[in-house]
Amino acid sequence: MLMARPVIVAHHTRSGLAALNVVTAALQTDPLTDGVEVRFARDRAALAAGLTAAAGAGAVPVAAWSFYSPDFLESARDLSWVRARAPGLHVAGGVHATAEPLATLRAGFDLVALGEGEATAVALASTLIASGDPRDLPGIAFLRQDRLVSNGPGERRALDDFPAFNARARKWNALEITRGCIYACSFCQTPFMFKARFRHRSVGNVRAQVARMRESGTVRYARFLTPTCLSYGSTNASADLDAVEELLAAVREELPEGKIYFGTFPSECRPEHVTPAALRVLKKYVDNDQLVIGGQSGSDRVLRATHRGHTVEDVRRAARACLEAGFVPTSTSCSDCRAKRPRIARSPSPSPRSSSTWARGSTAMPSCRCRERRSRAPYRSRSTTPSGRRSSASSRGARCTDSGARSKGSRRTWSRSDAVRRLGSRSQILLPSQSPATTAQRPRTFEAAR
Numbered sequence: 001m002l003m004a005r006p007v008i009v010a011h012h013t014r015s016g017l018a019a020l021n022v023v024t025a026a027l028q029t030d031p032l033t034d035g036v037e038v039r040f041a042r043d044r045a046a047l048a049a050g051l052t053a054a055a056g057a058g059a060v061p062v063a064a065w066s067f068y069s070p071d072f073l074e075s076a077r078d079l080s081w082v083r084a085r086a087p088g089l090h091v092a093g094g095v096h097a098t099a100e101p102l103a104t105l106r107a108g109f110d111l112v113a114l115g116e117g118e119a120t121a122v123a124l125a126s127t128l129i130a131s132g133d134p135r136d137l138p139g140i141a142f143l144r145q146d147r148l149v150s151n152g153p154g155e156r157r158a159l160d161d162f163p164a165f166n167a168r169a170r171k172w173n174a175l176e177i178t179r180g181c182i183y184a185c186s187f188c189q190t191p192f193m194f195k196a197r198f199r200h201r202s203v204g205n206v207r208a209q210v211a212r213m214r215e216s217g218t219v220r221y222a223r224f225l226t227p228t229c230l231s232y233g234s235t236n237a238s239a240d241l242d243a244v245e246e247l248l249a250a251v252r253e254e255l256p257e258g259k260i261y262f263g264t265f266p267s268e269c270r271p272e273h274v275t276p277a278a279l280r281v282l283k284k285y286v287d288n289d290q291l292v293i294g295g296q297s298g299s300d301r302v303l304r305a306t307h308r309g310h311t312v313e314d315v316r317r318a319a320r321a322c323l324e325a326g327f328v329p330t331s332t333s334c335s336d337c338r339a340k341r342p343r344i345a346r347s348p349s350p351s352p353r354s355s356s357t358w359a360r361g362s363t364a365m366p367s368c369r370c371r372e373r374r375s376r377a378p379y380r381s382r383s384t385t386p387s388g389r390r391s392s393a394s395s396r397g398a399r400c401t402d403s404g405a406r407s408k409g410s411r412r413t414w415s416r417s418d419a420v421r422r423l424g425s426r427s428q429i430l431l432p433s434q435s436p437a438t439t440a441q442r443p444r445t446f447e448a449a450r
Contacts, residue, residue: 005036006062006128007054009088011047011078012040016066018165018173018225019094019117023064025166026118033125038169044078051086060128061087065109066094066117076107083108091124093117095189101141102148112141115153115193116179118162156194159201164209172219174266175209177201177247178226182237183270185296186306190227200233203243203250210254221259221287222251225266228294230273237309239273241281248285259287268292268332272310274318279325293318295331 008027010020020040027033037059041047047063054061063082067075079090093113097104101112111134113120120139127134135142139154164175178201180194201209213219226232233243251260263269263282271293282291295315297303303311315331322329 004058004060006060006125007050007057008036008038008062008064008125009047009050009054010038010040010064011044011066011075012171013042014071014075015068016071016094017171019066020064021166021169021171021173022162022164022176023066023093023117023121024169024171025163026121027125028168029162030122030126032129033122036125036129038166040169040171044081047078048082048086051082051088055087061089062124062128063088063090064121065090065092065097067092067096068094069096069099072096072100072104072107079108093120095193098153098193099189101150105141105143105148106146110142111135113154114139114141114150116156117154119157120154153193156199159199160205164201164206165213167212167216170216170218172213172216174223174225175201175206176225177206177232177267178228181227182231182235183228183307183309185308188227198231198235200243203247206247207250207254210251214254214258220255220257221261222255223261223264223266228270228273229263229267230269230278239275239278241278244278245281245285248281252285260285261288262286263291264288265292268294269318270294270310271314271318274321276321276325279321279327282327283325289326290328290330291322293322293329293331 008024010024012020024038027036027038037054039050039054041050051061051063065075065079075092082088083090089111090109091111091113092104092109094117097109097112098114101114104112111124113124117139120137123137123139124134127137134140135149136151138151141148141150143149159176159179165171165173179199180197181188181190182196182198184191184196210222213222230239230241230244232247233240248260248262261267263286269278269291274291274293293315295312296306296308298312298315300312319329319331
């Protein structure tokens with residue numbers, strides 16, 4: 001006998017927007033889950049209201065979460081607030097939950113979806129419909145007696161198998177045309193989540209996605225999500241310009257009056273791929289006058305240590321080629337998780353305002369792993385003292401800067417290891433949802449959550 005169907009309420013805020021668009025759209029690809037109701041909550045109050053309404057209607061309320069590392073603590077506070085006011089099964093996925101499943105579960109989430117989430121979302125909804133136990137599914141992690149139990153990463157499927165956005169809900173985002181990356185830079189989450197190989201969305205599928213956007217009447221431009229835009233169609237380190245031109249030509253046919261943004265956020269270019277031939281192809285089709293070059297560092301030593309596969313001179317040469325072709329070159333830096341985030345890439349010590357803008361406005365780009373023990377080079381962080389003097393400090397092994405751990409008055413930027421030293425072990429940080437006042441209110445078992 002089938003139980004009540006689940007209702008998915010997505011916590012659609014901060015840095016997980018595009019990821020939630022895609023995984024909720026994946027439900028539409030299976031006849032069993034196509035009719036599952038999906039709601040989007042813009043804040044914690046709307047999330048609690050949506051879960052309460054679903055439970056009141058006899059459905060199984062499921063809250064879907066996705067966030068980057070800088071938003072983890074705020075998301076944990078929202079989780080604690082929602083749990084005190086509404087029932088529901090809380091499932092976290094995305095880059096932070098995959099990199100730190102134990103800390104995520106100890107923050108109060110019931111389940112973590114590891115790795116790619118589309119197939120896991122379909123399997124989870126199907127299992128709940130059939131009154132099954134989702135803890136048995138591949139791609140799921142959970143706690144058993146406060147110890148992590150992992151069923152491994154979710155199934156990796158071809159990009160063409162799933163929509164690139166949730167058109168039914170009119171939730172649009174940049175089109176993911178490539179997943180995974182052969183370069184496996186040591187600071188990057190992409191190969192960790194998606195493997196160190198390229199998987200490309202076909203030109204025909206991209207064209208169909210763009211046509212769906214155009215037919216909606218509300219989207220008049222196309223942006224693309226890829227770790228390295230000029231690698232489209234390639235299986236190795238070379239750029240396949242014929243494949244890139246085929247892609248852009250197809251998109252231009254679907255958007256004759258629209259705008260095409262390619263080679264800019266969130267689809268940067270590797271510097272060694274920026275050649276006069278590549279720039280001629282881009283000049284023919286794209287509307288952006290800037291190109292984002294993934295320089296990542298101005299130090300050859302750092303580039304070697306992070307296995308970037310190019311030199312500082314390659315970055316200079318790419319910048320010169322851009323200027324000669326009529327593009328304005330900009331570059332990203334990996335030193336404190338600002339890779340692929342050109343809004344704040346130019347500021348060595350961004351203000352809380354600019355960091356807040358990035359956190360709320362970014363799409364689901366791969367973030368750094370934030371794993372101190374895997375670092376191979378010291379992190380150089382700059383900070384501004386209250387007197388206005390700029391100082392530098394080395395912190396061995398820190399991977400990222402947490403935009404939430406910044407002192408309000410001095411604009412000091414804390415590295416991740418600074419936060420760990422101040423707060424203790426990451427897995428034992430006392431989050432709001434783990435405080436004695438709320439622990440008794442929160443169900444600690446999957447059965448209680450259901």
